[in-house]
Amino acid sequence: MRVCILFFEGQNKNKRMRDIVRSLGKGIEKQGHQVDIINAQDSEDKKLFFYEYICVGTVKNNFFTSKIPEKIKTVFSSAGSVSGKRSYAFVLKEGIRSQKALSLLMRTMEQQGMFLKRSDIVKTTAEAEYIGKKLHIAR
16 A cells, blocks of 8 residues: 655754654555655645555644644645545654644644544654554555
8 A cells, every 4th residue: 555654844854753754654664555755844735645544743833832833734735635535643742732732633634534543642763663563554
């Protein structure tokens, strides 16, 4: 299956987020799936409709808030039809209110019609790789 990991690293170009995304992708590839990693900061009008499973991850805007980047909505609006796509949502564990940020991301994805299979607050690269191995991507 074709799997997309779409991530938003925020204004500070979070290196930890890139490492976690690579580890998640490695875990998914171990299941035998083809993984494309897309940095949403660089590619605003990337089409997602041909992926069978979409992983979306983000960092919060800052340490104390639960707000997620507004660019998420912009990217989804130009991504093509993602309605009905099975998906996974994750937020990088940083500061406080990570659960609220995850809820905001999930709500944004569901408003696009995506079908969330799982969601997590991810702390480490090892945890991300483990999650990638255990995601139920195949139908």
